[in-house]
Amino acid sequence: MTDLLRLSKLYVVKQYEEDGSLIIETRSKNPRAPKRCCLLHSLDKNGTKRQRYRDHPVQGQPTMLEVLRQRFKCSFCGATHYEELPDVDADRRITARFRAYLEDQAIRLPFTQVADLNGVHETLIRRLFEERAARDLADYQPPLPRVLGMDEIYLHKRARFVIGDVENKTMLDMQPGRRDVDLRAYFEPLPGRERVEVVCQDMWKGYHTLTKAMFPNAVTVIDKYHVQRTANYGMEVVRKALYHGLSNKSRIALKRQRSVFLARWETCKPETKARLDNLFSLYPALSTAYALKERFYDIYEAESRAAAEEATTRWLASVPPEFERPFKTSIDAINNWRPHILRYFEHRYTSGYVERLNGLIRAMNRSGTGYSFEVLRAKxxxxxxxxxxxxxxxxxxxxxxxxxxxxxxxxxxxxxxxxxxxxxxxxx
Known part of the structure; x- marks a missing residue:
């Protein structure tokens, strides 16, 4: 008989079909009793029991191994045991090779797809993946790069910590939270902390404190996109303030123009400039706010740190008193983080790719129909x-x-x- 099994510890007795499934009856070549039962180890054979284990489909047909499994009874304590079966996972009622196959498939494909392709329940696939991830990532320690990016993403209503290699645009790891005590415990055992020279981050004080504690040779560079978007926020505050006193029709019309104020004057299309000019003629305050936003962006066009210093000082001086409150976020960013913001002109790195990664993580969560954080990270x-x-x-x-x-x-x-x-x- 052709050996359909190709398993070293089992041999085929016969095969037959049952309810559309292929049943392969097998026996152990050398039945082995459990290594130990109790202190006075004395096991005697005590009959057999038929047990079935799912295996790889054969030519698309569901396949089960039916093992006539030897049973043993301890003559001292009376406990019943079964022979060892190295080729099967008795707890999951599948063969060991089928388990390994499902684990690999769970890494490569969505869990629901793996379950459908192999005729098993999705819960089994999730559990196998979690066990595989726990084994393979138990000692995972990402190598720390020269330029490290730090950021967070909100998943399942919690801020999750994300780190990446800015120069090579790779994600290194995700952590379930961003508490200082947890992040210190995470970074402390990682080798190569002294090799980190630059840390790109947003304006969260906790990251800067962490950098000083964990990376003695690194300098902090505030990501320019986090800085620039404070000016967009100021623009929004001014626009929304104009709603008061407008008719419902005018308010809705102004609300629909929100995106046009994000455009850069030097690079936008002529029709966009025409829309802006029309809005400026209707609402002069928008013209002032837009000019402040544009000059704030222009700081990053400076060719040197000295030039950026001058542009920053000029911008602060140019903010009219009545616009200080709308642009308070930008003003506070400069006053609180100025050295680290302007260090960009010495180390021209951004963590913008980490922002892109955050979008990908959200897409991963959607495509995985609600993967847990641990599954997202491991997958x-x-x-x-x-x-x-x-x-x-x-x-x-x-x-x-x-x-x-x-x-x-x-x-x-x-x-x-x-x-x-x-x-x-x-x-x-």
Whole structure:
């Protein structure tokens, strides 16, 4: 009989079909009793029991292994045990190779798709993935880059901490929260903290405190996009303030023009400039606010830090008293973070790609129909993690010239382009 199993510990007795499934009856080649029952180990054979375990489909047909499993009884304590079956996962009622296959599929495909393709319940796929992730990522320690990006994303109503390699545009890791005590405990054991030279972050004080404590050789650079968007907020405050006193029709019309104020004057289309000019003629306050917003953006057009310093000072002096409150967020950003904001002109890095990553994580959450945070993190790292490695050579102690290589591999990041393509294909 053709061996459909190709399992080292089992052999085929017969095979037949039952309710559309292929049943392969098997026996152990060498039944092995459990290694120990109790202190006075004495096991006697005590009949057999038929047990079924799901295996890979054969030519698309559901397949079950029916094992006539030897039963043992302890003559001392009376406990009943079954023979060991290395080829099967008795707890999950599947073969060990089918379990490994489902684990790999759970990494590559959405859980619901894996369940449908293999005729099992989605709950089993989720549990197998969680167990696989717990094993593979138990000792995961991302290598710290020269330029580290820090940010957060809100998932399941909580701020989740995200770090990435800014220069290589890869996600390194996600953590469930951003409390200082938790982040210090996370970074403390990571090797290479002294190699971090630049940390890109938003204007959250906790990150700056963390940088000073964990990265002794690093400087803080406030991400320019977080700075620039404070000017957009000021623009919005002025626009919304104009609602008072307008008719309902005019208010709705002005509300619909919200996006046009995000445009940069130097790069927008002629029709956009025409729309802006029309709005400025109707509402002169918008013209002043837009000019303040544009000059604030222009600070980042400076060619040197000295020039940026001058542009920043001029902008602060140019804010009319009546516009200080709407643009308070921008003014406070400069007053509280000025050295770190202007350090961008010495280290021209941004964590903008981390913002892009946040969008991808939200898409991952949607495509995964509500993956937990732990599953999102594990799936991204296990599926798209870039592997790097090294080989160490051990000299034979007898002095012979032969070397024995041993390879070590680790994940060095998740490329955003690959992750994005996967999400667009709907296979995350």
């Amino acid at each position: 991204a790292i296990l599926k798209h993690g870039i592997m790097s490695g090294t080989t160490r050579y051990w000299r034979d102690p007898d002095g012979s010239p032969e070397d024995y290589p041993e390879s070590f591999w680790w994940v060095v990041g998740v490329p955003l382009s690959t992750l994005e393509a996967d999400l667009e294909a709907g296979t995350f």
